[in-house]
Amino acid sequence: MNPFKEILAATIAEKLENHSPKEIFELIETPPNSDMGDYAFPCFRLAKVFRKAPQAIASELAKNVQLPEPFKKAEAAGGYLNFYFNRGKLAEIILNKVLQEKEYYGSSDEGNDQVVCIDFSAPNIAKPFHVGHLRSTVIGSSLYKIYSHMGYECVGINHLGDWGTQFGKVIVAYKNWGSEERIKEEPIQGLLDLYVKFHEESEKNPALEDEARDWFVRMEKGDEEALALWKWFSNETINELQKIYKLLDVHFDHYTGESFYNDKMEPVLKDLKEKNLLQESEGAILIDLEPYGMPPCLVQKKDGSTLYATRDITAAIYRKKTFDFSKCLYLTDYSQNLHFEQWFKVIELMGYDWAQNLEHVPFGRVTHEGRRIQSRKGTVVLLEEVIHGAIEKVSEIIEEKNPELDNKEETAIAVGVGAVIFNDLSHNRIKDISFSWDTAFSFDGETGPYVQYTHARAGSVLRKAAIELENWKPVINGAYLEDEVSNQVIRQMEIFGDAVRDAMKKNEPSILTRHVVDLAQTFNRFYHDHPILVENIELRETRLALVMSVKEVLKLGLSLLGIKAPERM
Numbered sequence: 411m412n413p414f415k416e417i418l419a420a421t422i423a424e425k426l427e428n429h430s431p432k433e434i435f436e437l438i439e440t441p442p443n444s445d446m447g448d449y450a451f452p453c454f455r456l457a458k459v460f461r462k463a464p465q466a467i468a469s470e471l472a473k474n475v476q477l478p479e480p481f482k483k484a485e486a487a488g489g490y491l492n493f494y495f496n497r498g499k500l501a502e503i504i505l506n507k508v509l510q511e512k513e514y515y516g517s518s519d520e521g522n523d524q525v526v527c528i529d530f531s532a533p534n535i536a537k538p539f540h541v542g543h544l545r546s547t548v549i550g551s552s553l554y555k556i557y558s559h560m561g562y563e564c565v566g567i568n569h570l571g572d573w574g575t576q577f578g579k580v581i582v583a584y585k586n587w588g589s590e591e592r593i594k595e596e597p598i599q600g601l602l603d604l605y606v607k608f609h610e611e612s613e614k615n616p617a618l619e620d621e622a623r624d625w626f627v628r629m630e631k632g633d634e635e636a637l638a639l640w641k642w643f644s645n646e647t648i649n650e651l652q653k654i655y656k657l658l659d660v661h662f663d664h665y666t667g668e669s670f671y672n673d674k675m676e677p678v679l680k681d682l683k684e685k686n687l688l689q690e691s692e693g694a695i696l697i698d699l700e701p702y703g704m705p706p707c708l709v710q711k712k713d714g715s716t717l718y719a720t721r722d723i724t725a726a727i728y729r730k731k732t733f734d735f736s737k738c739l740y741l742t743d744y745s746q747n748l749h750f751e752q753w754f755k756v757i758e759l760m761g762y763d764w765a766q767n768l769e770h771v772p773f774g775r776v777t778h779e780g781r782r783i784q785s786r787k788g789t790v791v792l793l794e795e796v797i798h799g800a801i802e803k804v805s806e807i808i809e810e811k812n813p814e815l816d817n818k819e820e821t822a823i824a825v826g827v828g829a830v831i832f833n834d835l836s837h838n839r840i841k842d843i844s845f846s847w848d849t850a851f852s853f854d855g856e857t858g859p860y861v862q863y864t865h866a867r868a869g870s871v872l873r874k875a876a877i878e879l880e881n882w883k884p885v886i887n888g889a890y891l892e893d894e895v896s897n898q899v900i901r902q903m904e905i906f907g908d909a910v911r912d913a914m915k916k917n918e919p920s921i922l923t924r925h926v927v928d929l930a931q932t933f934n935r936f937y938h939d940h941p942i943l944v945e946n947i948e949l950r951e952t953r954l955a956l957v958m959s960v961k962e963v964l965k966l967g968l969s970l971l972g973i974k975a976p977e978r979m
């Protein structure tokens with residue numbers, strides 16, 4: 411929690427009966443501009459308790475509170491008690507803290523090593539890996555880092571769609587129109603082509619659908635030929651997926667896809683039955699959810715095959731047993747809202763109180779230049795295409811602007827991938843985004859490359875100052891950082907940890923992208939207004955310390971979003 415707000419809360423609580431520092435903490439606000447104070451405590455709620463006007467309470471508190479450093483004054487105004495920092499003192503505290511804590515700055519142990527499972531990415535084998543999966547991948551990966559920063563132990567799980575009726579379709583298509591070389595050469599695209607072909611052909615010849623269903627039933631029954639094809643398709647795809655994850659620098663602790671639960675569903679179905687939750691309907695087995703205003707949750711089809719929901723129920727029970735999570739997050743687009751609501755309810759009906767710790771984190775759809783991305787017809791933007799397109803675009807820009815740069819290729823990857831991730835994470839997650847080649851890679855405005863560039867610019871200032879960064883102990887005199895812009899930079903670093911926590915509380919990385927953009931913009935104003943390499947050693951070192959701190963915080967913020975910060979670009 412913000413240490414300065416904590417200090418204030420404790421100070422105020424001392425003067426009030428029956429109010430804990432925690433309650434006070436929750437009430438403290440940040441005024442819209444710094445003329446009205448750096449923090450403010452509204453006294454309106456206390457008016458009833460104390461039977462006094464808010465303004466009177468604020469005035470009395472202003473007289474009585476004993477303000478500790480780095481605060482300098484408290485003033486009552488319009489029912490608020492406004493607090494002002496001693497700007498210089500605050501600057502010294504923040505800069506020293508950032509330079510000392512570096513990548514741990516703003517971290518916390520509040521997670522207390524509790525386990526958070528994060529189920530993300532989860533593309534479907536033999537179906538396209540499209541920009542919708544990119545959203546799940548980058549939001550999930552960022553949340554993984556954010557929760558870890560807050561002291562949680564994260565378990566990243568890729569619940570691959572590696573089981574299901576699509577395999578029946580692809581097997582039929584492979585046998586009729588496929589070739590081994592094609593799959594080996596380009597497994598994801600090759601399987602997708604077969605999938606698309608199947609749908610084209612089955613429109614003309616509906617009997618293919620039955621054939622596909624048969625193949626899937628054979629898979630479920632353990633048929634050797636069917637399983638060998640399935641295994642081969644899966645392995646080829648996972649190998650190729652791992653290349654994409656490597657490029658994105660995304661990491662999973664477990665690749666336990668849907669097929670992992672094949673032998674674990676029977677006991678769960680038995681348990682459901684013993685708990686009297688199952689009903690039969692035209693040969694299929696389901697759980698009635700009508701009392702909860704939802705359609706039934708189907709767990710077994712009439713041909714005996716299981717479903718997506720059956721595997722999710724089983725997986726949740728397995729994860730609870732294996733990891734004893736305090737929370738399990740699921741990242742998919744909002745079209746799956748009902749699916750999650752249904753089976754979360756089933757877990758609850760099974761009597762598991764941890765049902766309340768399952769949380770669907772939905773996000774908006776991605777349209778491609780105005781059109782819905784559709785897998786069946788093949789109008790997809792393959793993730794790889796997006797990433798490689800971005801890298802190519804960045805390479806061209808580097809060639810044009812900075813052809814002498816070392817590590818051109820590495821930088822192009824970091825910036826291209828960073829642009830894609832940042833673009834995705836800068837939208838409020840629940841909003842639909844329209845993906846367009848032009849805006850995704852724009853280097854102006856509130857983009858990843860802009861923040862990366864600001865970081866590199868800070869690095870170049872430090873290089874020009876030619877200081878031994880490793881053991882540098884700058885002389886910091888906060889009195890030099892009391893002007894408006896310097897103070898804003900300091901304040902933004904002060905609340906960095908709050909932004910991380912807020913992003914975690916709302917499962918909303920866009921709060922963090924917003925914050926790093928603000929910090930980058932304010933820093934660029936500082937850089938524009940203040941010469942850094944000045945004669946006065948104390949002033950110079952103080953400003954350099956600010957530059958170095960901003961560089962650390964930008965790098966840390968980017969890394970929590972899953973984005974690299976190249977030293978030069």
Ligand code: ARG
Pocket residue numbers: 529531532533534569570571722740741742
């Ligand atoms: N494979 C699914 C899809 O692409 C997402 C899986 C999400 N995770 C889960 N446990 N259901 O739509």
